[in-house]
Amino acid sequence: MQILIVDDEYLEIDQLCHLINKRYSAWTVFRSEDIANSIQIASSHTLDLAILDIALSGESGLDLADELLNIHPSMSILIVSAYQNFKFAKRALQMRAIDYIVKPVIESEFYASIDKIANKNQSHPSYLSSILKEAIHYIDLNFRENIHLNDVAEYVHVTPNYLSKKFQNELHVSYKEYLIKARINAAKKLLLECPDYSIQMIANQVGFYSQNHFTNSFKKYEAQTPTQFKNEERGYHA
Incomplete structure (x- = not known):
């Protein structure tokens, strides 16, 4: 490096x-x-x-x-x-x-x-294809925006269907799942480092344009709501 x-x-x-x-x-x-x-x-x-x-x-x-x-x-x-x-x-x-x-x-x-x-x-293993590494790089830089599979596929010069199969075959997740997880990881950081931010503000900053969608997605992947996560990590218990 x-x-x-x-x-x-x-x-x-x-x-x-x-x-x-x-x-x-x-x-x-x-x-x-x-x-x-x-x-x-x-x-x-x-x-x-x-x-x-x-x-x-x-x-x-x-x-x-x-x-x-x-x-x-x-x-x-x-x-x-x-x-x-x-x-x-x-x-x-x-x-x-x-x-x-x-x-x-x-x-x-x-x-x-x-x-x-x-x-x-070292987060992207060497066994990943160069196309998928480029796609992941693009998502990691742009997940806060309203990006779609077509945008990423165009960036790496393949068809959306081909890229979708790359995600499934190499990472065993869909493009949508990878994007949502990237947004949730960024949200977790904001929840801990910016306690004054509202849930809506954090949702908007990481690419969710609906607080309900953010909360439901967060709960699906983390088994708790954003507020529960923040309180637990910061040592607050109701």
């Missing part, structure tokens, strides 16, 4: 590099202390992950994240910041950052976030 660490304090970069090399010594790490150099690196290399500070010598790491995602839409973002600010965390989550870590960095917390990326990078 190739990752970019951006912080205007070189000692902070040193610490993060040390932690990454300790566990993932085969990863390639690029360092940068400003936005312009970061964009230059991203334009010249394929990046899987960017670890960004928010305050970059008067510039915004969140704005940089937007720029980087325009270059590499499938890359992951991890925010590491001294700011314990809900507005910053909310915006980071909206751009699909995998986590928001508050400095000083705690080693176990950092590894918990980084391991998500390592696992995600």
Whole structure:
């Protein structure tokens, strides 16, 4: 994997590099202390992950994240910041950052976030066909939108019927089931990280345009309602 660490304090970069090399010594790490150099690196290399500070010598790491995602839409973002600010965390989550870590960095917390990326990078088994991997990649990027089997099939240049059989034969689920599960997984993250969001708001953000459809689908796959899931995971019991 190739990752970019951006912080205007070189000692902070040193610490993060040390932690990454300790566990993932085969990863390639690029360092940068400003936005312009970061964009230059991203334009010249394929990046899987960017670890960004928010305050970059008067510039915004969140704005940089937007720029980087325009270059590499499938890359992951991890925010590491001294700011314990809900507005910053909310915006980071909206751009699909995998986590928001508050400095000083705690080693176990950092590894918990980084391991998500390592696992995600290995999440599509090698036995899957290249067509299905491309289809999954498209769904993972666009499940929040009103996408259909025809859209995905067009993206991977096959017929909808052929792609439907690929899902059944290789993953043993239908296209629709895979899409719903992707949306539910994203909803579970929002339920825990944004407790002030209403169920309707979460449903809309992950691609369900009906709260009833969201609740019924969630209950089908998780055996509980979204509210029950949130209360249970956060330790609230009625």
